Amino acid sequence: VLQQPPLKGGGEVKRKLFISAVVVLLAVTPVWAQDVTDPASFFGFKLGSDFKLADWPQIVDYFHLIDSQSDRIQVKELGKSTRGNPFLLAVISSEQNLANLEEYRSLSRKLASGRGFTEEALNEAVARGKAVVLITCSIHATEVGGTQSSPLLAYRLITDDSPRTRRIRENVILLLVPSFNPDGLRMVKEWYDKYLNTPFEASRMPWLYHYYVGHDNNRDAFMLTQKESKLVNRVLYHDWFPQLYQDMHQMGNRAARIFVPPFYDPLNPNIDPLLVREISLTGLYMAEELQARDLKGVITGAMFTHWWQGGFLRTGWFHNVIGILSEVASANLASPIFQRKSDLRAGFKGLQAYRPAVNYPDPWEGGWWRLSDILRYDLEAGQALLDFAARHKEDILRNMYRMASRAVKRGKETPPFAYVVPPQQWDPLEAYHMLEILQEGGVQVHYAKSGFVADNIPYPPGTHVVLMSQPYRAYAKDLLEPQRYPDMRQYQGGPPLPPYDAAGWTLPFQMGVRVVEVTNPFKAELVRLDKAEAPRPHMPKPGFGYLIDTRLTDSFRAVNLALGAGVPVYRIRAKVRAGGKEFPPGCFVLRRGDRGSRAAARRIVAELRVPLVALKEKPAGLYRLKKVRLGLYQPWLASMHEGWSRWVLEHYGFPYTLLHNAEVKAGSLRDRYDVIYIPDIRAEGILRGRPEGTVPPQYAGGIGPEGLENLRAFVEQGGVLVVMDAASDLVLKPMGLPLVNLTEKLKPAEFFCPGSILAADFDPGHPLAYGMPPRGMVYFSRSTVYKVIPSFKTKVEVAAKYPHKNLLKSGYLLGEKKIASGVAAATVGIGKGKVVLIGFDAINRAQAHSTFKVLFNAIYFPAQ
Ligand SMILES: [Zn+2]
Known part of the structure; x- marks a missing residue:
């Protein structure tokens, strides 16, 4: 299940032969990468120029082109976006590393599992391994800088021969997602070009830049409802297991020019303290590198709290991944802005007044701010992060293993030991949906082959168990337990310090699933479950008809399936008894005699796994559902x-x-x-x-x-x-x-x-x-x-x-x-x-x- 097809179909053998030829050639002609087309020649303008945005199809073409020109990059289409645009992953490293990619990938997976190394083998592995770094660009499509800078970053990493870039190529495998939201870029580009040089230049679009969820597309990281979310989630927790992940964003422009970690209080207690240090260290290294290049207005330890999970880099925190947020100040899309010093404001978490501070030593003083500035900050921030990974790759790899094995050990030795999902549920289908979501997030789920007792409660065979002894313990625990956001005030007796985004998100509560925390060690015969999926229900013999339990949220899918097929659906106002059980008011009925009802019932069982209950006779309070406009x-x-x-x-x-x-x-x-x-x-x-x-x-x-x-x-x-x-x-x-x-x-x-x-x-x-x-x-x-x-x-x-x-x-x-x-x-x-x-x-x-x-x-x- 975890295997991924080779990056390029059929090209692998040819590539390897080619590489050995190149290795020989290298000795004679060190600068061999000059045949790679530079972005300006390809796009016909310098990326980051005022009033110009490169569109997604061109960027896709550029990545495919340099893929064909260089053995330091492999480009793969992971799938299609919501509106059918290609979703790309570019893997960039030295040609030697790319020739042995499979080996590094499986090493990365093994380190993330926290199991299977002796101390000696671990030392050998981290010396041999490469840091795997994921960078995703412009999930928020109006934050255009990340994607516009991505061809420049790729080109530089492939062609530059400075010691720094060589160090990055040799020690890092970069997974670059040039756009986390290709549909959005296309919409934003179309809108921007259409109204350029009109009074509505760079005005806000009247619709969402992600077809369904707009700006909330980075709030979908554990629910994984959207296509783009699923694709990046697979890269993170099923295919590549990167140790470091930078998500490139832009923010407002009233203060700092770029934010990098540390984050601000409060801290979510489920995040491994070692990871908190690594996140802060990486961010501070980036800040130092930006400062060394005289980029003003770098802020750390402000605005963004360390509490919420739900954004992609943030779910990383609960998977032992160094999740880095970078936020560069925005211009008006590609239109420059001018700001006076008096336009700049402080008075937010982490900056009281607009003047030099320990976390903001070199304030930006105002002036013109343009897309080229955004690209410069993004490029420098990205390279600083990669250089950090290159210089510290052994620590980064070892620490990921350390945190994962600590999680495995902690789950065995300290409570909670598990979360039990009993088969008896108000809505059993939702229990399966919840387990499925956890599994997509890399959580291991088990089921009991026989009955067992935990905390003096007996559970039947078939009970699902999420053991806390697992590498992604923090993630499972954080999604399954109630959040207790601390009472922090802006000043004594004043209003609370609000969290960045939500304060609580407990999945069982939101999905209506009963979950029991186990606080004492217990014994059970458990089997690892490949994929949580509700069993296919039996077709009952209808008397009067089939009853569909209204307690199931999926009952509405069943109802709409039947109505869509032209089959009448009825509802019962009162309580009703069927199959020896009592059902609450509001249950749905398909009548036996109605045309198409049997076929609809079969589809409901097979496609939706919604159980049907035999209803012997016509219940009281039955009324027909009309199709609703x-x-x-x-x-x-x-x-x-x-x-x-x-x-x-x-x-x-x-x-x-x-x-x-x-x-x-x-x-x-x-x-x-x-x-x-x-x-x-x-x-x-x-x-x-x-x-x-x-x-x-x-x-x-x-x-x-x-x-x-x-x-x-x-x-x-x-x-x-x-x-x-x-x-x-x-x-x-x-x-x-x-x-x-x-x-x-x-x-x-x-x-x-x-x-x-x-x-x-x-x-x-x-x-x-x-x-x-x-x-x-x-x-x-x-x-x-x-x-x-x-x-x-x-x-x-x-x-x-x-x-x-x-x-x-x-x-x-x-x-x-x-x-x-x-x-x-x-x-x-x-x-x-x-x-x-x-x-x-x-x-x-x-x-x-x-x-x-x-x-x-x-x-x-x-x-x-
Ligand atoms: Zn953003």
Whole structure:
């Protein structure tokens, strides 16, 4: 499974023969690499020139060209991006190293495993081995510098013969991903060229630069929902096991010119302390090298905290990989900017005032800032990192082995010893999905061949076990346990110090999977599982029909499969008994007699592995689900939540139509839609959009007051309007709903909850909460909590509430009392229709599997 095909099909033998010829030639003509085409000749301009961006197809061609010209590079297409562009990996090293690539790769894997070396063999291996370094460029496509600099970096590493570059070639195997987001580069380049020399030059695109997830494409590193994520994840934890990983980004331009580690507090306690030192050391070495070349404005130990995992270099921290973030100040894409010294600002984590500081000894003083500057900083930072790897490769290789074997040992000797995933689950399919995600992240998963007891709890055969004695212990533990973000204040009694991104992410909580931590040593007959996959269920003999359990999030995939095939689907309002078990309200039914139902049932079992239960007779409270005409609101704000919503809806088979401002403003919405869903977007943005003059006119403005009126008319005429989280403010006051937002006016010093998981009580009899457990968990990120104002006119039906205490399950919560017993989700009747209010983020980057059902239930509301 872990094998990778040779880098170049068929070319291997020829290459080796060629290399021996070259080795002979080298003695006579040392400068043989001069036949490699330089980037300026190939692209027809100097990369980094003002107003010019190289496009992805040209960059791909350039990499293939130098691959054909040099034996110091091998270029491979790893696969296709979301929109079908080639996704490249360039392997760069000395010709001798590339000729023995397989040997270095398997050594790298063995070191990452933390097993199998005696002290002596380890010394020999690290002396012989090469540091494997991954550099990925411009995952955020508007941060253009990384990708634009990548041909220059490759060319220099291949052709330069300075002692430094030779040292890098001899000791390092560089894995270069010239673009982590080729689709994005193509979009950004097209947009930039189109509006160059117009008032909208370098304006923000009205859509996402990753088709589904935009800027959140680097928040997908453990969930791995997107194609690009999967490709890089394979390089990291299945194929190459690099010891060092630099992810090249750009940041705002109000202060420093480049950030490199150390990171800022708080520190996630699961990261090996040795790795923390290595990350800081590497970053400081880079900073020193940049300073030695007189590059001003290098900042360390600021802005970015060492807590969150979820970004690619950051998952590295939990896999013993030295994960380095570099962030260079941005220009306006390829358009230069001019900044006065008085434009520059401090007052963020790690820099109090804009003046020399220990972590910022040489402030940038202002002036012109252009793409060529960004490329210069990126190139120097990349080479400094590679030189660090070259100079310290033995330590880097040895330390990776040390950390991995320490993790293996620690998992055997100290608690927790394992996380057990019992077969009895609210949603057993989600347990498999969770294990599958862990395995993709390189985690080893076992299952029990026979029953066993751990911490006095008996478990049956077939129970899954994630042992903590494994090289990626930190990763598995961090994803499976609750996070406890420390209470750190900006000053005494002041607001909390917010984490960079989320405070908590516990997978079992988000996916609704029951996991038990084992705190005492235990014995069990365990077998390593190749691939977690739900067993194929049996086809039952239907009486009245097949019942599909609504507790399964995947039940909606089954429903949409059947509806898509034209097969009628029914739902049951009440509890029902089938197959000797009781099922909660909201279960789905395929009737035996309906045309195509048997074929659909077979596909559901085979393709989706969703179990079907024989239903003997017609249950009470059965009603037919109608096909729903769903409108998904897409603003011209490039909303990531809209993109994630789109991905989730497609993944679960919901057909939808995108609804834009013009259509909302035009009205008559009820003629075309049964349900309109507005994702988690600020009400202000929906109403007003981007200001006139900042974007091309067709993308300026929002739905406006007339759009809001049309949405109200849509509901009054029988439509269902679903609003999530921040979009609630669009309807609460403006539509006169008898609810208020409890969190609206709270200051961070009294209430603060950044990206955390809270307990919530669901009413499983409410159609919005069908299939939810009575006590569930929701993802809360500066979210909305409602309070119902008693009203005679309007009926509010509460589907979920926060408990009166102990709300926090993972992450951070300040001021629990402010939202305790508040309403988390509700429906409000208006005229013939309904407004559905979901106050939390029921999607959360496609991680919150257990609450997808709340959104899906809302979509099937009209069929009541
Ligand atoms: Zn970025």
